[in-house]
Amino acid sequence: MNLQAYLDIQPEIKAAVEAGKPVVALESTILSHGMPYPQNLEFGRQVEQIIREEGAVPATMAIIDGRMKVGLTPDQLELMCKGENVAKVSRRDLPILLATGGTGATTVATTMILASLAGIKIFATGGIGGVHRGAETTMDISADLQELAHTPVAVVCAGAKMILDIGLTLEYLETMGVPVLGLDTDEFPSFYCRSSGFGVDYNAKTPAIAARIAKTKWDLGLAGGLLIGNPVPEQYAMDFNEMSAVIDKALAAAKADGIKGKATTPYLLAHIVEYTGGRSLATNIQLAYNNARAAARIAVELMKL
Numbered sequence: 162m163n164l165q166a167y168l169d170i171q172p173e174i175k176a177a178v179e180a181g182k183p184v185v186a187l188e189s190t191i192l193s194h195g196m197p198y199p200q201n202l203e204f205g206r207q208v209e210q211i212i213r214e215e216g217a218v219p220a221t222m223a224i225i226d227g228r229m230k231v232g233l234t235p236d237q238l239e240l241m242c243k244g245e246n247v248a249k250v251s252r253r254d255l256p257i258l259l260a261t262g263g264t265g266a267t268t269v270a271t272t273m274i275l276a277s278l279a280g281i282k283i284f285a286t287g288g289i290g291g292v293h294r295g296a297e298t299t300m301d302i303s304a305d306l307q308e309l310a311h312t313p314v315a316v317v318c319a320g321a322k323m324i325l326d327i328g329l330t331l332e333y334l335e336t337m338g339v340p341v342l343g344l345d346t347d348e349f350p351s352f353y354c355r356s357s358g359f360g361v362d363y364n365a366k367t368p369a370i371a372a373r374i375a376k377t378k379w380d381l382g383l384a385g386g387l388l389i390g391n392p393v394p395e396q397y398a399m400d401f402n403e404m405s406a407v408i409d410k411a412l413a414a415a416k417a418d419g420i421k422g423k424a425t426t427p428y429l430l431a432h433i434v435e436y437t438g439g440r441s442l443a444t445n446i447q448l449a450y451n452n453a454r455a456a457a458r459i460a461v462e463l464m465k466l
């Protein structure tokens with residue numbers, strides 16, 4: 162396959178990958194469909210800066226004018242953050258966008274695909290998609306989970322939101338053979354909160370241990386990625402009971418408005434920000450910074466192995 166026909170990798174990122182230097186992938190759906198403008202622009206710049214401070218190179222992904230972009234220029238980052246006519250691109254959408262010259266933001270699944278094509282092993286995000294509450298009737302299960310089963314990228318996240326069924330999400334990952342690590346935690350975090358009531362497969366106390374487990378999985382030729390749960394720092398964590406009530410309210414609003422399919426997650430995120438008077442956005446931003454820092458440290462350790 163002639164990837165050049167579809168893929169643009171920024172020279173700095175290409176050189177870093179070729180030289181075996183640490184690189185961290187970042188998604189753009191969190192920008193275009195997960196946070197309001199202009200807070201998302203400030204976030205998008207700062208998160209790249211944090212990765213650089215840890216000695217790694219950031220690679221924010223997007224689809225622009227029908228081309229896969231690994232690394233964005235300042236103008237391209239702004240385009241994603243303004244989010245006008247920017248589609249949400251998951252695995253199924255990717256060939257359509259490329260063939261028709263479309264512009265879209267990459268989900269966790271699509272960011273993993275682009276990272277893998279570019280030779281990037283570590284990816285930082287906020288929260289992943291998963292098995293939605295009520296999936297036994299709606300069948301709404303994010304393509305992010307299948308991607309973790311097939312594509313060799315380790316995803317650092319603050320767990321999964323309680324808009325999802327966290328227990329079923331973890332069951333699904335077990336079935337698909339995806340290791341779920343906690344970064345110095347025994348519990349899989351629930352995004353705004355440090356706990357969820359569900360355990361991880363292994364508590365990786367340090368970035369070096371997480372890196373070693375990832376390398377071992379890939380040395381064995383086991384397909385797919387890993388999920389690394391990194392809890393929101395204590396001082397930014399939100400109250401579990403408060404967030405449970407807010408999320409129930411957002412789910413009820415989504416049902417009343419007849420929201421389905423790919424619109425569901427962005428709808429819920431926007432309503433949670435509204436119901437918490439913006440406090441959840443501040444937490445979202447801080448946990449994603451924290452994940453970027455952890456991912457960069459894991460990438461640094463991985464490159465030493």
Ligand code: PSU
Nearest residue numbers: 190191195268269288290303304423426
């Ligand atoms: N969860 C969040 N913030 C996000 C997303 C999920 O807390 O921005 C985004 C990610 O890009 C994720 C996508 O890959 O939503 C999942 O969407 P869906 O449930 O439609 O697969």
Ligand code: MN
Nearest residue numbers: 301302303422
């Ligand atoms: Mn879905």
